[in-house]
Amino acid sequence: MPVAQTLEVDVLRRQDPELAEILLGELDRQSTTLQLIAAENFTSPAVLAALGSPLANKYAEGYPGARHHGGCEIVDVAERVAIDRARSLFGADHANVQSHSGSSAVLAAYAALLRPGDTVLAMGLPFGGHLTHGSPANFSGRWFDFVGYGVEADTGLIDYEQVRTLARTHRPKAVVCGSISYPRHIDYAAFREIADEVGAYLIADAAHPIGLVAGGAAPNPVPYADVVCATTHKVLRGPRGGMILCGAELAERVDRAVFPFTQGGAQMHTIAAKAVAFGEAATPAFTAYAHQVVAHARTLAAALEAEGLAITTGGTDTHMLIADPAPLGVDGRTARGRLAAAGMVLDTCALPHGDARGLRLGTAALTTQGMGEAEMERIAVLFAGVLRDDIDGRQAREEVRELTGRFPPYPG
DSSP: OOHHHHTSHHHHHHHOHHHHHHHHHHHHHHHHSEEOOTTOOOOOHHHHHHHTSGGGGOOOOEETTEESSSOOHHHHHHHHHHHHHHHHHHTOSEEEOOOSSHHHHHHHHHHHHOOTTOEEEEEOGGGTOOGGGTOTTSHHHHHSEEEEEOBOTTTOOBOHHHHHHHHHHHOOSEEEEOOSSOOSOOOHHHHHHHHHHHTOEEEEEOTTTHHHHHTTSSOOSTTTOSEEEEESSGGGOOOSOEEEEEOGGGHHHHHHIIIIIIOOSOOHHHHHHHHHHHHHHTSHHHHHHHHHHHHHHHHHHHHHHHTTOEEGGGSOSSSEEEEEOGGGTOOHHHHHHHHHHTTEEOEEEEOSSSSOEEEEEEOHHHHHTTOOHHHHHHHHHHHHHHHHTSSOHHHHHHHHHHHHHHSOSSOO
């Protein structure tokens, strides 16, 4: 049977109808609901094709030209293409594209630069720090001594003077900048200055903004950070996975931290899909897309604020916005459930300086589908109407279906 035919859903339906229906059900869910999760997007058909390619069959421990398995001459080419495209896209001396996820990329960065027990300064979890930034449930919180910085109570912005004071007090081995719920640009130059003052490494966890960086819609951390960790999905629109960017002087340490220290065989089909995504991100069309994502996030934030929700930091510079539904008389978790029933899928997140949960929204997927400013404003009206009970769930669900029907993620 030709390889192209084995990639058809019909083949899976004949061989394993149960799993085929699960896959088709997920496609239907994605196609008929609004994907507002800030960490999600729709890959291109070309990325999906690479993920479903024969490269999935190949075992390839090691690096191009130095594998532990034979028969790697073709996958070596694929990985070199991914590396070269990542280096060019972000202006980095070195790129490691093997990390299986953003979290494994951060683990490798720590392994390259730190030893268990070292002190690390990172954004505190209540203010938007990631699990790998010191959560006691994560390896980071168990192996390292994390000190958390926060944001200003009145603005929600990073308190750089607090970061500097904490760095001077605790003398960390590394400073981490990055967040899962900070909607503003990070001042990498300020973090570099603080890290240099105390002799610390600077690690940028750019999982969320890296796609905007690729499209010229966000500052690039590469010139400032010793190591940049990122994911290849989210705004970047690639496969689920991670990557690490660094200078030439740390290249060998980073590579050894990925393999053999934290991972085994590379996922060559995913690496090929990363290469496809990097190639797509280098085009003028992607640059326009990245700027549209930000414009749409700002429109959505302003429209939700006009509907009565509180928007942290007063807006956004990125694809992400954080909304507090409390002014509409509903808490974050209840709001998420009501919105999900209406076909609007999103996350909750911690709100600074309190125990309440807010709503984390992103516009990357909606923009990929071709939606524009008018759709952002309409979504805000539906969103607030559901939370206020002005619009019942069934009516909202029908409007969502009509909207997604006009903007399918995979036309045809």
